Amino acid sequence: MDLRNLLWWWWTLPAGLASVGYACALAGLTRAQRAVWVTARVVEVHPPGHGESGERGIPVTIVYQDPGTGREFRLRHENRRGDRVLVAWVGQEFPVRFPRRRPERFLLMLDSEGRTSGTGGPNCMVILLVLGLVVQSFFAWDWQRGLICVGGLLLLVVALSRDGAYARARAAQLAGGVTVQGRVVAVTQDVHADGEGGESVSHACVLAFTTHEGVEVTALCSRGIADIGRSLGREVAVRYAPADPSLLTTDPDHEHRERASHVRFVSTLLVAGSAAIGLGVLCLRHSCPFT
Secondary structure (H helix, E strand, O other), X not given: OOHHHHHOOOOHHHHHHHHXXXXXXXXXXXXHHHXXXXXXXXXXXXXXXXXXXXXXXXXXXXXXXXXXXXXXXXXEEXXXXXXXXXXXXXXXXXXXXXXXXXXXXXXXXXXXXXXXXXXXXXXXXXXXXXXXXXXXXXXXXXXXXXXHHHHHHHHHXXXXXOHHHHHHHXXXXXXXXXXXXXXXXXXXXXXXXXXXXXXXXXEEEEEEEEOOOOOXXXXXXXXXXXXXXXXXXXXXXXXXXXXXEEEEEOOHHHHHHHHHHHHXXXXXXXXHHHHHHHHHHHHHHHOOXXX
8 A cells, every 4th residue: 555545544543543532431531530520619819910920810729628538638729730710719619620649639620511521632533533534525526525525514613613602691691790890900911922033012900809799809801901001000890790700891892792703703604614515516516617
């Protein structure tokens, strides 16, 4: 078998890795399934100081218990230990996972939904497999059928996307939210080097506010506030969801623009996918050989 023929069997690698991953998930052998999952509670919030880096989010000290030994652990979390915390308050609860018999090696998970099965890797392999098969369809068949496959892929992305449902749920919670006054207590600064030897500076503001229930919340905001670099000490109106203060906004108009942008993006995918399928079918039926 020469190299050209061997390349036609590229799909066996992602397909094989996906199969192994799903088999391990069914057998309960993935890292996420073998880990211990507990609920941690925030006992201290350490907001970044003015001029410090905001890349690590808001460091917090959490407390959780090892169910195997009953021992309680009080450890500080930063970005290196799992997800980055952008909104924090004392008493906030997060899912935490750690290897068995190694409770000090925790990873903080802001959301455990879909992450306890350990199928993230196999799912990525399936995505690569589908993308590769769509590209290969142009060479294995003809460009018309390849165009139909591209359109089908775009429609599949629209069908599987959960961003719209998340945006609607967020909008519904914020619509019934409460508005309070917050204050910018610090502005973080991060310097990034570009590929041409230059530097760019990004800012985020550390926003503090108290909910109507008396909970003191600290949030790291990188958008929704004009001229962030000079916002230290500014009073800002904050709208938050009473059931979950981590759902907040300082610019309701920005939220509306984000939702409108998402609707336009999904609509564009839907129209492009439908058009690609329609054009492919039309050219097949009328033997239109564009070259």
